[in-house]
Amino acid sequence: MDIRWGKRLDLLLVYLVVVPVLLIILFPFLIMIFTSLKVSNEIFVSPPTWFPKKPILKNYIDIWHYVKLANYFKNSGIYAIGTTVLTILIALPASYATARIRFRGRMFFLFLILVTQMFSPIVVIISLYKMMAFYHSLNTYRGIIVTYSAFNQAFSIWLLTGYFSSIPKDIEEAAMIDGCSRFTTVVRILIPLAKPGIVATVVFVFIWAWNEFLLVLTFISTNRLWSLTLGIYGFIGKYKVLWNYLMAVSFLTTIPVIILFLLIERHLVSGLTAGAIK
Amino acid sequence: MKKKAIVLLVSLVFLLSFVFVYGGGSKEKKVSIKFMAALYSDATAPFWNETVEAFEKENPGVKVEVDIVNWDSVYQKTTTLISAKQEPDILNTDTIWVQYADKDLLEPLDSYMDKNFKDIFIPALLKSGVYKGKTYGLPLLATVRGLFYNKDVLGKAGVEPPKTWSDFVKVSLAINDPPKLYAFGMPITNFEGQAYISYFLWAAGGSWIDENGKCVINSEAGLRALNFAKDLVKKYKVVYPGWSTVNRDDTQKAMIAGKVGMMMTANFFPSIAKSENPDLKLGVVSIPGDKKQYNLGVVDSLMIFKRSQHKQAAFDFIKFYYNKKWHEKFILAEGMLPVTKAVSNDLESNPGLGKFIKMLSSARFFPAEPSWEPMVLEVIKAWQVAILGQKDPKKALDDAAEKINSEILKK
Amino acid sequence: MIRLRKEEKIAYICILPSFILISAVIFFPVVKTFINAFYSLDLYGNIQHFSGFDNFKRLFREDVFLRITINTLYWTVGMVFITVAVSLVLALALNHEFIGRKFSRIILILPWAASVMISALLWKWLFNSDYGMLNRLLRELHIISENINWLATPKTSFPAMIFVGVVISIPFTTITFLAGLQSIPNELYEAARVDGANKLKVIYKITLPLLKNVFFIVTTLNVIYIFNSFPIIWVITRGNPASQTDIVITYLYKKAFLYQDFGIASALSILIFFLLLTFSILYAKLIYKRGE
Numbered sequence: 001m002d003i004r005w006g007k008r009l010d011l012l013l014v015y016l017v018v019v020p021v022l023l024i025i026l027f028p029f030l031i032m033i034f035t036s037l038k039v040s041n042e043i044f045v046s047p048p049t050w051f052p053k054k055p056i057l058k059n060y061i062d063i064w065h066y067v068k069l070a071n072y073f074k075n076s077g078i079y080a081i082g083t084t085v086l087t088i089l090i091a092l093p094a095s096y097a098t099a100r101i102r103f104r105g106r107m108f109f110l111f112l113i114l115v116t117q118m119f120s121p122i123v124v125i126i127s128l129y130k131m132m133a134f135y136h137s138l139n140t141y142r143g144i145i146v147t148y149s150a151f152n153q154a155f156s157i158w159l160l161t162g163y164f165s166s167i168p169k170d171i172e173e174a175a176m177i178d179g180c181s182r183f184t185t186v187v188r189i190l191i192p193l194a195k196p197g198i199v200a201t202v203v204f205v206f207i208w209a210w211n212e213f214l215l216v217l218t219f220i221s222t223n224r225l226w227s228l229t230l231g232i233y234g235f236i237g238k239y240k241v242l243w244n245y246l247m248a249v250s251f252l253t254t255i256p257v258i259i260l261f262l263l264i265e266r267h268l269v270s271g272l273t274a275g276a277i278k
Numbered sequence: 279m280k281k282k283a284i285v286l287l288v289s290l291v292f293l294l295s296f297v298f299v300y301g302g303g304s305k306e307k308k309v310s311i312k313f314m315a316a317l318y319s320d321a322t323a324p325f326w327n328e329t330v331e332a333f334e335k336e337n338p339g340v341k342v343e344v345d346i347v348n349w350d351s352v353y354q355k356t357t358t359l360i361s362a363k364q365e366p367d368i369l370n371t372d373t374i375w376v377q378y379a380d381k382d383l384l385e386p387l388d389s390y391m392d393k394n395f396k397d398i399f400i401p402a403l404l405k406s407g408v409y410k411g412k413t414y415g416l417p418l419l420a421t422v423r424g425l426f427y428n429k430d431v432l433g434k435a436g437v438e439p440p441k442t443w444s445d446f447v448k449v450s451l452a453i454n455d456p457p458k459l460y461a462f463g464m465p466i467t468n469f470e471g472q473a474y475i476s477y478f479l480w481a482a483g484g485s486w487i488d489e490n491g492k493c494v495i496n497s498e499a500g501l502r503a504l505n506f507a508k509d510l511v512k513k514y515k516v517v518y519p520g521w522s523t524v525n526r527d528d529t530q531k532a533m534i535a536g537k538v539g540m541m542m543t544a545n546f547f548p549s550i551a552k553s554e555n556p557d558l559k560l561g562v563v564s565i566p567g568d569k570k571q572y573n574l575g576v577v578d579s580l581m582i583f584k585r586s587q588h589k590q591a592a593f594d595f596i597k598f599y600y601n602k603k604w605h606e607k608f609i610l611a612e613g614m615l616p617v618t619k620a621v622s623n624d625l626e627s628n629p630g631l632g633k634f635i636k637m638l639s640s641a642r643f644f645p646a647e648p649s650w651e652p653m654v655l656e657v658i659k660a661w662q663v664a665i666l667g668q669k670d671p672k673k674a675l676d677d678a679a680e681k682i683n684s685e686i687l688k689k
Numbered sequence: 690m691i692r693l694r695k696e697e698k699i700a701y702i703c704i705l706p707s708f709i710l711i712s713a714v715i716f717f718p719v720v721k722t723f724i725n726a727f728y729s730l731d732l733y734g735n736i737q738h739f740s741g742f743d744n745f746k747r748l749f750r751e752d753v754f755l756r757i758t759i760n761t762l763y764w765t766v767g768m769v770f771i772t773v774a775v776s777l778v779l780a781l782a783l784n785h786e787f788i789g790r791k792f793s794r795i796i797l798i799l800p801w802a803a804s805v806m807i808s809a810l811l812w813k814w815l816f817n818s819d820y821g822m823l824n825r826l827l828r829e830l831h832i833i834s835e836n837i838n839w840l841a842t843p844k845t846s847f848p849a850m851i852f853v854g855v856v857i858s859i860p861f862t863t864i865t866f867l868a869g870l871q872s873i874p875n876e877l878y879e880a881a882r883v884d885g886a887n888k889l890k891v892i893y894k895i896t897l898p899l900l901k902n903v904f905f906i907v908t909t910l911n912v913i914y915i916f917n918s919f920p921i922i923w924v925i926t927r928g929n930p931a932s933q934t935d936i937v938i939t940y941l942y943k944k945a946f947l948y949q950d951f952g953i954a955s956a957l958s959i960l961i962f963f964l965l966l967t968f969s970i971l972y973a974k975l976i977y978k979r980g981e
Contacts, residue, residue: 010785010888017782021775022796025856028811029799031822044554046535046819066320090706097703101696109704116715117910118965119722120917122942123958125354126734126951127718130362138364150714153707155910159865162902166872182699196868204861211804213920218358221312221345223323229804233348236810237319239527239546243814245320250807257802258795265794354946361733377949381732457835467929468947520818520841522930528817537819652948662930 036060036248043243059248066245069252071224072231075141076210077256079227082145083152083209084202090149091156091201096186098157099164100172110161117154121214129218139222147215152205159204163197164190199264207257228253310341311592312366314356316578317348321611329608333598340591353651365583367592370418373650375407375581379414380648385582386412390593398600403617406577406643415579416596417617419609421544422638423473423574425566429559431459431539439540439563443481443506446566450516453539461516463529463541464507466665470526471658472644476574477542478503480642481567486653487645493682495657496675502568504675508665522662534558544576545634546613564637575641577617652686726955734951744956751953753932753940760847761916761936768851769911772858776907779859780866781892794867801860809924812853816840816925843933846926850934853921858914862907869903870896905976909969916965937961 035043037055063069098106121128128147129138137143167190175185191198213229220226232253235246315326323346330342345366347355352371359365360383369375378384391413396404399417407415427439435453440446450461466474479485484499494500511517518529518538530547532538534555542565551558564571580599582592599605606621608614615631615638616622625631647653660678664671729740748754783793800808815823818838827833840846873896881891897904919938922928928935928943935943937957945954 006888011787014782014785014787017778018787018793021779021859022793025800025859026796027822027826028808028815028856029803031815032803032811041554041556044531044534044820046537047825048820048822050822050825067323090710093703094707097700101700101703103697103700106700109708112708112716113711114969115962115966116711116719117913118962118969119715119719119958120919120938120961122917122919122938122945123954123961124715124718124722126358126361127721128714129358129364131714131717133362133364146710147714150710153711157707158906158910162906163872166902196871200865200868203864207801213804213806217347217351218355221314222343223346229806232804232807233351234317234320234323234346236348236350237317237322238349239544240319240550241527241810242320246807246810250803250811253804253807254799254802258798261795261798261802265791354942357733357946357949361735377732468927469929519838523840523842523846523926523934524838525927525929531817532819535819652950655943655947659931666930668931 032247032251035243036251038244040242040244059244060252063245063249063252067231067234067249068223068226069228069231069249072226072228073256075225076228076253078141079144079148079212079216080206080209082141083148084206086145086149087152087156087205088198088202091153091160092191092198094153095157095160095164096190099161100169110157113154113157116151121151125214125218128215132219138219139225141225143219144216147219148209148212151215152208156201156205159201160194160197163194167193203261203264206260210253210257308341309339309588309591310343311368311586311588311595312343312345313368313370313592313595314345314347314359314366315370316352317346318612318614322346325608325611329599329604330595332604333595336598337591337594340588340594342595363585365585367582367586367588368596369581369583370578371581372576372578373644373646375415375579376409376646376650377648378581378583379409379412383584384414385584385586385589386414387416387582387593388413390590395597395600398618398620400617400619400622400639402575402639402641402643403577406575406646407579409646415577415581417577418580418599419578419612419614420617420638421546421576421614422634422641423477423542423544423576424562424564424634424637425540425542426533426547426560426562427540428533428536428538429561431536432561439561440566441563441571442566443568447510447514447516450510450540451514454514454516456515459537459539460518460532461539462510463518463533463538464510464521465524465526465529465541466507466521466658466661467523467525468655468658471661472654473526473574473576474507474542475503475654475657475661476644477565478507480572480574481565482506483568485645486657487647491647491687493653493679493687495660495682496672496679500675501672504661504664504671507661508671511665512667522666545615545631545637549613549630562633573637573641575638575643577643647687649682649686653682656682656686722955722958725951726959728952730951730955732949732951734945740952744952745960748953748956748960753935757932757935757937757940760934761938763847764851764854764936765912765916768854768858768915769908771851771855772862772911772915773904773908775855776859776862776866780863780870781896783863783867784870797863798860800857805857805918805920806924808857809853809921812849812921813840813925816849840926843926843930847934850921850925853925854915854918857921858911862911865903865907866900869900873899901976905973909972912968912972913965916961 034051036059037057038052039056042049042053097103098110132138132143137146172185172189175189176182180188211229216227216230220230232246232249235242235249315322326344326346330344333342334340353374356369356371365383375384403417403420404413407413407417425439431453432439432449437449437452440449453459454461464474465471479500482499482503484494484497484503486493486495488494511521518532526543529538529541530543530550533541534551536558548560551560564573580596582589586592600618602618602620605616605618606624609616609621609625613630615634616625622635626635644650656678660674663669664674725734725736726744727739727741729737729743731737783790815821816839818824818836823839824833824836837845839849877895878891881895886894917938919942922934922936922939923942926934928939932940941954941957944950944957
C-alpha cells in the first residue's frame with residue numbers, strides 16, 4: 001500500500017516536471033510547423049492565428065525549386081558525418097590516454113584543450129581564414145571537416161575522459177592479467193562500456209556540425225558547397241523574410257537530427273547500465 | 279596488437295597532414311572572375327545565375343563565379359577576404375565602398391568607361407559612386423525613402439498627410455489611439471537607424487559632416503532634430519513602443535498589421551505589405567521637413583578590387599548587367615528602382631515604381647565618408663540614450679561628436 | 690619506472706593526432722590574437738606597429754564597458770544556473786519509467802536540433818507584441834490581459850533572451866545528465882533502498898555525488914558556450930538600445946566587423962580568455978576540493 005502510493009506520488013512529480021518543460025519546448029516548434037503550412041498572407045495578421053485556415057503543403061514543394069535544397073542536404077551531411085567520424089577517431093585515443101595514463105604533460109594537454117574552447121570562432125575567424133587560404137583549404141569539404149573537428153576536440157575529449165574515468169579500472173586490469181593486450185582490452189572492453197559517452201559525443205558533434213554557421217559562411221564561397229544553414233539564409237532577404245519557406249526548410253533540417261537521435265537513443269538508454277550488470 | 283594501435287594512430291596522423299597540406303587549387307586556363315553578390319530576395323540567386331549563363335555564352339573565354347552572401351554577413355565576409363588578400367574581382371555592397379576606396383583597395387573605373395557608357399546612367403546616381411574625383415562604385419540599384427501612411431487611418435481622422443513638422447505633430451495627435459494604434463513608427467536601432475536620423479537631421483537643415491570633413495551632428499539643427507524626435511516619444515507619445523529595439527522590418531510588420539499609422543521606409547514596402555495584408559491601403563509622400571520636404575535615396579553599388587587579375591573581364595561583366603534587358607529584369611524581380619535612363623523611362627508608367635522613380639530624381643544621398651559606418655553607430659547610440667532620457671540631448675550629441683572627431687574620423 | 694616510460698609513450702602517441710589537429714587549426718590563430726592585442730591594427734586586422742597596452746586602455750575607456758560586463762555576468766550566471774537546475778531535475782524525472790518517456794526524450798532534443806539562429810529568429814517573432822504567438826497564448830491562458838511588448842526595453846528583452854537561451858541549452862545539459870545518471874550502477878540504488886533511505890536522501894547521498902564529474906563538465910562547458918553565445922542577442926535585439934543588451938561577445942563582433950576596430954576586439958578576446966580561465970580553475974578547485 002505504502003509503496004504503491006509512493007510510486008504514484010513519484011510519477012505525479014515526474015509528470016509535474018516533465019510536462020511544463022516539454023510544452024515550453026514544443027511551443028515554438030508547433031508554431032514553426034503551423035507556419036510552414038500557411039500561405040504567406042496568413043502569417044502576419046494581428047491577432048495571429050494558431051492553425052492555418054487551410055493548410056497547404058505547397059511550401060514544402062516550392063522550396064526544392066527555390067534553392068538547391070537537395071544539394072545543401074548532401075553537403076551538410078558530408079560536413080556533419082565527416083566531422084563526427086574524424087572527431088571521434090581522434091578524440092577516443094586521446095581521451096583514453098588522459099583518463100587512464102598518468103603521463104607528464106597531461107595537465108598541460110587538458111589545459112591546452114580547455115584554452116581552445118575559450119576562444120569563440122568569432123575571435124579567431126580572420127586568422128583562421130588566412131590559414132585556410134594558406135593550406136588551400138577554402139571551398140573544400142576537407143577544410144570544413146578538419147576545422148570543425150578541431151573545434152570539437154575539447155568537448156569530445158572532456159566528455160569522453162569523464163566517461164572513461166567513471167568506469168572502474170578493475171575490469172580492464174582483470175582482462176589484462178588474463179593476457180589481453182592493451183589495445184584489445186580497450187577495443188573489446190572499455191569502448192563498449194563507454195558507449196553512452198561516445199553516443200552522447202556523436203550526437204553533440206553531429207548536431208554542432210549540422211547547425212554551424214559562421215565558419216562555413218566564411219570558408220565556403222561557392223554555392224555548390226553551401227550547407228543547409230547557409231541555404232536557409234536564402235530565405236532571409238535584405239528587406240523581406242519568406243517566413244513560410246524559412247519555417248518549412250527549418251523543419252526539414254531538424255528531421256535528420258531527430259532520425260539520428262531515434263537511432264541512437266536506444267544505446268543511450270541501455271548502454272552502460274546493461275554492461276555494468278554483466 | 280599494440281603495433282596495430284600504433285600503426286592506426288600513425289596513419290591517422292598522416293591522413294590528417296595529407297588532407298591538410300595537399301593543395302586543392304584547380305588550375306584553370308579560362309579567365310575566371312569572382313563576383314560576391316549580396317542577397318536581396320529569393321529572386322537574387324536565380325537572376326545572377328541566368329545573367330552569368332548568358333554572359334558566358336557571349337564571352338566563351340570568361341567564367342564568372344557568383345557567391346551570394348546574406349546582407350547580415352556582407353561586412354564580416356568582405357573584411358575577412360580583404361584581410362587575407364583574397365578579395366573577389368567584383369563586389370556588390372553598400373556605402374562601405376567609400377572606405378575601401380579610401381584605403382586604395384578599389385580600381386578607379388573612369389578609364390574603363392567611355393562617354394556613351396557614362397551616358398546610360400541617371401547622372402545623380404552615377405555621381406554617388408564618386409570619391410575624391412574618381413568613380414569607384416557603379417550603382418547596381420537604388421531605393422528611395424518616403425513617408426508611408428495608412429490611408430484608412432488618416433481618412434477616418436479627416437487629416438491630410440503631413441508636409442511639415444508642425445503638420446506632422448497635428449496629424450500624429452489626430453490619429454494616435456494607443457494601444458490600438460500608434461501614430462508613428464520610428465525605429466532608431468543600429469539596423470539602419472542612420473536613415474531615420476537623416477530624416478530628422480536633414481529636415482532641420484542639419485548635416486552629418488561639414489565641408490571640412492568634421493562631424494557636425496551636434497550643431498544647432500542637429501540638436502533640434504533630436505529634440506523633435508524626443509518630443510514625439512516623450513511629449514506627444516505618438517511613437518510605437520520599442521522604437522529603440524524593434525527594427526525597421528518589424529515596425530513595417532506592425533504597420534501592415536494596422537498598429538502603426540505612419541512610418542518612413544523604402545519603395546519596396548508596398549509590395550511586402552500587399553503580400554501580407556492585401557486590404558491595407560498605403561499612401562506615400564515626401565518626407566516632411568521643418569521647412570521643405572525632401573527624399574532620401576540609397577544606392578547599392580558594384581565595384582572592382584584593385585587586386586583583381588582580370589579587371590577588364592570583370593568590367594565587361596558589369597557592363598553586361600547594364601544591358602536594358604538584364605537591368606530591367608533585376609529591378610522588376612527585386613522591386614527596386616532602376617539606375618539607367620533607359621529602364622527608368624521604360625518603367626515611368628509602372629504603377630508600382632513610377633511614382634518612386636520620380637521621387638528618386640530629387641533625392642538626397644548619404645555622404646561619401648570612409649568612416650561612415652562607425653560614425654553612424656556612435657550617433658545612433660547618442661540618439662538612443664538621449665531619447666530614452668538617460669543623457670541630456672546636448673551632452674549626448676557633443677560627446678558623440680567629440681568621440682567621432684577625435685577617434686573615428688582621423689583614421 | 691621503465692613501465693611508466695612505456696605507458697607514457699603510448700599516451701603520447703594517443704594524444705598526438707588530437708594535439709596536431711588542435712595546434713594546426715586553433716592554436717595558431719589564438720596566439721595571433723594574443724600578439725594582435727598589443728599591436729595597432731588596420732581596418733582589416735593587419736598589424737601596423739607595436740602599441741603596448743594601448744588597445745586595453747582604449748577598451749577600458751569605452752563608455753559601455755561596465756554595462757556589457759554586468760550584462761555578461763547576468764547573462765552567463767543567470768542562464769547557466771537556471772539551465773543546470775532545470776536540466777538536473779528534468780534528467781532525474783526522465784530517468785524514471787513512465788508512459789511517454791521515449792516521446793518526451795525526442796521532444797527534448799528539438800531545440801537542439803534546430804540551428805540557434807533559426808530558433809532565435811523564431812522566438813523574436815513569437816515575442817512580437819502584435820503578431821507574436823506568445824502574447825496570444827498568454828492572453829488565452831488569462832495570464833495577461835493586454836499585449837506585452839517584450840522587446841521594447843532591456844528590462845523585458847534581456848530576461849526574454851535569457852529564457853530563449855535556457856530553452857536552447859536544456860537539451861544538451863539534460864541529455865548529458867541523463868547519460869551520467871545511467872552510468873550509475875543500479876546496485877547502488879538497490880542497496881540504499883534496502884537500507885531504507887528515502888528518495889531525497891538517495892538523490893542527495895548517492896546520485897549527486899556520483900554525478901560530480903558530469904556536473905563539472907556540464908557547468909564548465911555551459912559557462913563557456915553561454916558566455917560565447919552570439920546568435921540569440923544578435924538576432925533579437927542586436928544589443929539595442931545603445932549596447933544596453935549587448936554582452937561581451939556581441940560587442941566584440943560589433944567592434945570587429947562593424948567598427949572594424951580589431952585592436953579593441955583582440956584586447957577583448959584576451960580579457961574573455963582570462964575571465965573564463967580564472968573561472969574554470971576556481972571552479973575546478975571548488976569541485977575537486979578533496980582531491981580527485
